[in-house]
Amino acid sequence: xxRIVMKFGGTSMAGSERIRRVAGIVKRQQEAGHxxxxxxxxxxxxxxxxxxxxREANALYDPAEYDVVVASGEQVTSGLLALxxxxxxxxxxxWLGWQVPIKTDDAHAKARIEDIxxxxxxxxxxxxxIAVIPGFQGVSPDNRVTTLGRGGSxxxxxxxxxxxxxxxxxxxxxxxxxxxxxxxxxAKARKLPLVTYEEMLELASVGSKVLQTRSVxxxxxxNVRVQVLSSFIDENAPAADTIPGTLIVSDEELANSNLxxxxxxxxxxxxxxxxxxxxxxxxxxxxxxxxxVASIFAPLAEANINVDMIIQNVAxxxxxxxxxxxxxxxxxxxxxxxxxxxxxxxxxxxxxAEGNVAKISVVGVGMRSHAGVAATMFKTLADRGINIxxxxxxxxxxxxxxxxxxxxxxxxxxxTAYGLDAAA
Numbered sequence: 001x002x003r004i005v006m007k008f009g010g011t012s013m014a015g016s017e018r019i020r021r022v023a024g025i026v027k028r029q030q031e032a033g034h035x036x037x038x039x040x041x042x043x044x045x046x047x048x049x050x051x052x053x054x055r056e057a058n059a060l061y062d063p064a065e066y067d068v069v070v071a072s073g074e075q076v077t078s079g080l081l082a083l084x085x086x087x088x089x090x091x092x093x094x095w096l097g098w099q100v101p102i103k104t105d106d107a108h109a110k111a112r113i114e115d116i117x118x119x120x121x122x123x124x125x126x127x128x129x130i131a132v133i134p135g136f137q138g139v140s141p142d143n144r145v146t147t148l149g150r151g152g153s154x155x156x157x158x159x160x161x162x163x164x165x166x167x168x169x170x171x172x173x174x175x176x177x178x179x180x181x182x183x184x185x186x187a188k189a190r191k192l193p194l195v196t197y198e199e200m201l202e203l204a205s206v207g208s209k210v211l212q213t214r215s216v217x218x219x220x221x222x223n224v225r226v227q228v229l230s231s232f233i234d235e236n237a238p239a240a241d242t243i244p245g246t247l248i249v250s251d252e253e254l255a256n257s258n259l260x261x262x263x264x265x266x267x268x269x270x271x272x273x274x275x276x277x278x279x280x281x282x283x284x285x286x287x288x289x290x291x292x293v294a295s296i297f298a299p300l301a302e303a304n305i306n307v308d309m310i311i312q313n314v315a316x317x318x319x320x321x322x323x324x325x326x327x328x329x330x331x332x333x334x335x336x337x338x339x340x341x342x343x344x345x346x347x348x349x350x351x352x353a354e355g356n357v358a359k360i361s362v363v364g365v366g367m368r369s370h371a372g373v374a375a376t377m378f379k380t381l382a383d384r385g386i387n388i389x390x391x392x393x394x395x396x397x398x399x400x401x402x403x404x405x406x407x408x409x410x411x412x413x414x415x416t417a418y419g420l421d422a423a424a
Contacts, residue, residue: 002167003035003125007135007157010044011174012231013077016084022231023084025172030090030130037121037131037164039157040081042073047136047150063108067137067147071097074134074153082132092130095121097137097145102156104138104146111138111146113155116163125164133160154215162222169219169226170245171211176230177246178203178210180420181272185411188421192246192270199270199363200226200248202397206273206361216248225249251365268366269373269418274407275359278308279332280389282324283339285349289319295346296323299338305331308359309392309401323348324390326401329355357389358407361399362414374398380417386410 006029008022022040030036042050050070054061078094085092100121104111121131135153138146148155154171161169176191178200183189195203197220204213210228219226229245286292293312300307311324327335336353339346367373374391377398381388386409390401402410415421 001033001035003037003164004029005037005039005157005161005164005166005169007039007153007169007171008041008231009153009173010041010046012172013040013042013081014044016080019077019080019084022172023081023088023090025231026081026085026130027088027090030128035125037125037133037160037166038081039133039135039153039160040074040077041135041153042077046073046076064144067108067145071134071137071145071147074136078132078134082130085130085132090130091128092132093124094132094134095124096134098139098143100133100160102133102138102159104140104148106140106142106144106146108140108144108146110149111140113138113148113159116159118160118163121160122164151212152214154212155218158215158218158222158224158226161224161226162218167225169224170229171215171226172229172231173210174231175210175228177228177244178248179271181411181415182274185274185408186415186421189415190420190422191244193244194254195246195248195270196251196254196365197248198251198396199365202361202363202394203271203273206275206359206363206397206399211248219248220250223250225253254365268370269362269364269420270366271363272411272414272418272420273361273363274411275361276404276407277329278326278357278359278401279329279335279353279355280324280326280357280401281332281335281339281354282322282352283346283348283350284322284352285320286323287319287347288321292321292347293323295342296339297325299342300327300335303334303338305335305338309390309399311390326357326359326390356404357401358404358410359399359401360407360410360414361397362418363397365396367396367398376417377414380413381410384409384413 012022054066054069082092082094103115104113124131135156136148140146158169178192178195179189181189201216204211204216226248227245305327308326313322386406388400392399
């Protein structure tokens with residue numbers, strides 16, 4: 001018998017029929033002898049609807065009252081799932097964030113979980129009751145409802161799994177696992193049976209949409225085993241829990257595992273991700289002196305604008321240099337305005353911004369023990385006439401910036417070059 005936390009997203013919870021299908025999946029896990037807790041999202045589109053109500057009520061809304069409104073979507077689905085499970089003969093009850101309680105800080109609309117008092121939920125599960133918990137919400141130190149920010153339900157599920165010491169956290173999504181790349185781009189993409197936390201964190205941060213980065217980071221910190229499965233909501237689809245997903249584990253578990261895909265030496269590259277939400281900024285003729293670069297990036301950091309790839313050219317004869325970096329496309333206008341305001345303080349000559357760029361990344365723990373990964377990437381792209389604008393690396397990742405129009409071609413040729421294509 002295992003203790004399992006199951007998480008279902010908004011698409012899975014969109015309406016009574018789909019909730020009934022979810023209830024069937026949950027019931028099968030309990031009938032298999034497991035202790036079960038379920039974390040649910042609001043119905044697909046519901047949070048957006050609630051956010052719009054807040055904006056219509058008051059454009060300068062109070063974040064604390066905003067949380068009261070938008071948290072209600074998960075309250076509805078948790079109650080409906082509990083009711084549906086009861087109709088199937090299961091013992092079930094809903095636990096709202098303040099009832100567990102899931103304790104957060106007081107940063108409304110973007111709260112972070114500080115602690116979960118799980119004793120009551122564990123006792124309920126041990127007594128054969130299915131605990132249904134709304135994701136995305138918690139309670140502040142002054143007993144106000146808080147929300148974790150968009151996509152926070154994955155984080156809620158991992159946090160609950162850590163708190164109840166679950167054997168596994170199963171996250172049901174609209175895909176049936178983690179693939180070597182986006183199957184919509186590469187038909188020969190393969191589903192991976194095992195991925196390490198670090199690989200998943202890198203893949204999530206560079207464009208893979210399977211899991212939220214914050215939830216993977218928490219899983220790695222708390223050593224929570226996460227399994228990605230498909231909810232398969234269509235009527236004629238096979239039962240979701242009968243199709244293998246992808247298990248996300250620690251390096252140590254991967255190295256000691258006998259499961260398929262656990263040979264770390266053989267697994268050079270795990271996957272390739274593409275992110276078209278990048279924008280490039282270049283500041284020209286900046287004085288090559290201590291503190292010059294800090295004057296650029298300190299104000300961006302204060303404005304919560306994430307900077308990714310950074311290139312500083314070799315200083316020119318006049319002691320000047322050019323600095324190029326990338327920011328999320330959604331933050332480009334803010335970044336430009338901020339840098340324009342500080343032009344005199346920074347001392348640059350011209351700012352050049354470009355939005356038509358994409359980041360392509362190859363990720364794999366095998367890079368630690370194999371040379372030539374970057375060289376293969378650069379040669380493969382060069383052979384197809386794809387120009388590299390910028391490069392960044394980490395221990396298990398190499399990323400390049402290219403023209404957006406060449407994204408799909410780059411992903412396909414790299415997928416083949418690293419031997420990731422599935423056998424015909």
